[in-house]
Amino acid sequence: MSRAVLLVCFAVSLALAPLVDASVASPRGACNVAGDTIEVDVALIGGGVAGPFAAVKLADVYKKTVVLIDSKDHLGGHVDTAAVPNPAAPGNFFPVDYGVQGYLNLPVTREFFQTFGINLVSTGSALNLVQVFVDFKTGKLVNLPAPSDSAATGAPLQKYAELCQKYFCFIFPNYNLPSPLGPDEKDLGTNFGQFVTKYNLEPIVPIVAGFLQVLSPTDPEPFLVPESHNNSEIYGKIQAHLAGPQLLLSSSVTKVTRSSGGAGAGGVNELWVQTPSGGGGCKHIAAKKILVTMAQTSENMAVFDLDSTEKSVIKSV
Ligand SMILES: *[C@@H]1O[C@H](CO)[C@@H](O)[C@H](O)[C@H]1NC(C)=O
16 A cells, blocks of 8 residues: 555534425426526536535636525535534624534635635644434434454454545545446445445444545645634625525425536526525526536435436436
8 A cells, every 4th residue: 555544533414404395396396487587507506515616616717607506594515503602702602513524625625715715724623523423314322332342443444444545536636436437446336335245344334434534644734624613604705705696595496407408519408496485486597507516316306307327327326
């Protein structure tokens, strides 16, 4: 192994609420449009980390018209920050991040925060995490056995580190999967449960459950946070920056039809979006391109006009 890998414990809590609210999509199909069609170059579905970043770049750098849609009432997705009262100063609040705990220390991260005038600092003691295991279906704590002795975990941890090393270039700093997968890359197309069984990784699942990123230990500062120690700060700024008809929050896509011409054919894709009743009801959007920046689960993607191949691909993810 040319370079050892370090698995950094990094907690992400609270799943993003599904973007597509099934109750809105019932009866299935487009909502009743009030008002004109919004015409844009790119419609982005999902206001987590990828959507706002792409929307800002498309609008500011590439001068494209955009519309960004998210089901929550604020941007940020898994980035979430609570306001905890400061007993020493009534009326003042401490930010406490209960979602994403830090940002990857990459040139693209530093440059993007700088655009919004936010200084990034070392995570310091902010990443002092306590790990608990929770069943997201029930919200109940799960009592996973503590990782057993190193004799039982040593070999699987070594194996896991080797596999992470092997696939590192496909997942970091962004997902860049080969298509089609080569014979040596089939693991990238299996789900985590199958992967665990195939390599007998069961003894280390409780340990691995806390790892989100695989980073080089030579990087002394893998994560950064804003000086304010409020990870949502940048999303407040992006929200203000994009505010207007191009930002549809508390909104759900109810139906999408894509241009039959495919990429580059210059056709128009259509989206119907249920917006809060105060904000106009249902919007109809004509977009040259659609960028799906939400999780591409079968449930979320049900509003698209998917063919059977696409459905089976999404189902297997
Ligand atoms: C954290 O930042 C968000 C977005 O700007 C803001 O709405 C929130 O009030 C901040 N929280 C605290 C406790 O400062």
